[in-house]
Amino acid sequence: MKVADLSQRDMAGQLTGKGLPIQIGPFWINLRSTIPDLLRHVAFFYSEYETTESARFFDFHITLKNAGGLRRWVKPQVHFLLDEYAPFKPLPYIHAFAMFEWGLNWCIATTAHRYLIIHAAVLEKAGRGIIMPGVPGSGKSTLCAAMALRGWRLLSDEMVLLDPATRAITPVPRPVSLKNESIGIIRDFSAMAEIGLAAKDTAKGTVAHLKPSATSIRLAGVTSRPHAIVFPKFRAGSRTRLTEKAKNSALLEIQENAFNTHILGKVGFESATSLINSCPVFSLEYSQLEEALPIMERLIADSEVPA
Amino acid sequence: MERRWFANAPDQFCWSIWPDEEEAVLFHQGSGDTLMLNPLGEFLLKRLQLERQTPSELTRSAADFFEIDANSELADAVHLSLLTFRSLGLVISDSL
Numbered sequence: 001m002k003v004a005d006l007s008q009r010d011m012a013g014q015l016t017g018k019g020l021p022i023q024i025g026p027f028w029i030n031l032r033s034t035i036p037d038l039l040r041h042v043a044f045f046y047s048e049y050e051t052t053e054s055a056r057f058f059d060f061h062i063t064l065k066n067a068g069g070l071r072r073w074v075k076p077q078v079h080f081l082l083d084e085y086a087p088f089k090p091l092p093y094i095h096a097f098a099m100f101e102w103g104l105n106w107c108i109a110t111t112a113h114r115y116l117i118i119h120a121a122v123l124e125k126a127g128r129g130i131i132m133p134g135v136p137g138s139g140k141s142t143l144c145a146a147m148a149l150r151g152w153r154l155l156s157d158e159m160v161l162l163d164p165a166t167r168a169i170t171p172v173p174r175p176v177s178l179k180n181e182s183i184g185i186i187r188d189f190s191a192m193a194e195i196g197l198a199a200k201d202t203a204k205g206t207v208a209h210l211k212p213s214a215t216s217i218r219l220a221g222v223t224s225r226p227h228a229i230v231f232p233k234f235r236a237g238s239r240t241r242l243t244e245k246a247k248n249s250a251l252l253e254i255q256e257n258a259f260n261t262h263i264l265g266k267v268g269f270e271s272a273t274s275l276i277n278s279c280p281v282f283s284l285e286y287s288q289l290e291e292a293l294p295i296m297e298r299l300i301a302d303s304e305v306p307a
Numbered sequence: 308m309e310r311r312w313f314a315n316a317p318d319q320f321c322w323s324i325w326p327d328e329e330e331a332v333l334f335h336q337g338s339g340d341t342l343m344l345n346p347l348g349e350f351l352l353k354r355l356q357l358e359r360q361t362p363s364e365l366t367r368s369a370a371d372f373f374e375i376d377a378n379s380e381l382a383d384a385v386h387l388s389l390l391t392f393r394s395l396g397l398v399i400s401d402s403l
Contacts, residue, residue: 248330248331252332252341252342256341262339269334
């Protein structure tokens with residue numbers, strides 16, 4: 001049963017009552033909130049996700065609620081609660097949906113230690129996954145969004161969940177987080193882009209989300225294999241260039257981009273090394289999406305199959 | 308009399324090395340740090356994983372290994388490496 005199968009009234013009733021169950025990749029969350037913007041966000045972005053009416057265990061019980069007291073009227077704020085515990089300071093009320101997405105990232109990154117969790121986008125075509133690690137501002141999410149709009153299966157915009165034993169990547173497809181200029185770039189890039197409300201003046205500037213394809217959500221239970229690792233770097237005015245990257249510096253950056261290296265220790269390091277050894281690693285400098293995309297297509301067409 | 312240096316928890320060192328690349332990658336489980344090491348740094352830490360060494364002994368063995376002179380420039384590089392490793396918690400020294 002999908003969230004879209006619920007009437008608006010039923011969905012709102014669950015969100016404001018006992019909670020709305022949503023399956024996101026391998027995780028089940030139970031989401032509660034009375035905040036209208038968040039209700040609209042869930043209705044728009046999570047309509048294709050599975051829900052259930054059966055009693056079940058949840059990985060995360062998440063509640064977003066208004067701050068009490070004077071904060072209900074003066075500069076209203078929103079609290080994010082995980083199992084009734086508030087891990088963050090409250091944010092402005094109008095940032096509720098962005099806080100939900102960031103908070104859910106945090107929930108996964110701090111608990112899902114059966115995986116090596118790498119801060120990276122990952123997309124797949126023809127059964128071949130491309131991992132794109134990147135620091136904020138690298139153009140990772142913009143390229144990821146453009147690829148998703150050109151038919152690539154989105155596994156994640158934020159994190160690679162890598163099985164240390166098998167190197168399988170578990171998808172956790174979620175709305176793609178676009179920031180500042182990227183929002184307009186993606187809006188102009190494709191008329192198919194379904195972009196939600198923008199949260200302005202957040203810590204990351206203006207943030208809006210791109211809806212993932214129904215196919216990406218439907219295939220969330222299908223793992224993928226890494227075929228290549230690409231470190232993107234957006235640089236205005238630069239010529240698009242794909243160059244091989246040294247394995248040692250790639251490993252160092254993967255380690256720096258991993259959320260749980262300190263917890264997985266040797267297993268995580270060996271898993272990252274194994275990932276680096278299993279597929280070619282590249283740096284991609286780009287300024288134009290229309291130049292970068294064919295390069296990604298060629299990478300997938302490359303018959304070299306990872307070990 | 309020189310201090311002898313040795314690796315701090317040597318069983319917690321994990322190496323990744325590619326034959327066609329000069330620098331090695333070291334993950335130190337104790338600190339959770341991942342570092343890229345030049346060939347001298349890699350040599351020194353591997354040596355100190357095996358046995359306690361003074362800076363002079365390290366300088367001589369590095370000179371033999373890299374087939375270079377055990378001159379003051381190399382001794383300074385060894386000394387600087389040891390201080391860096393100590394600040395990262397990778398090596399400790401015994402008391403005089």
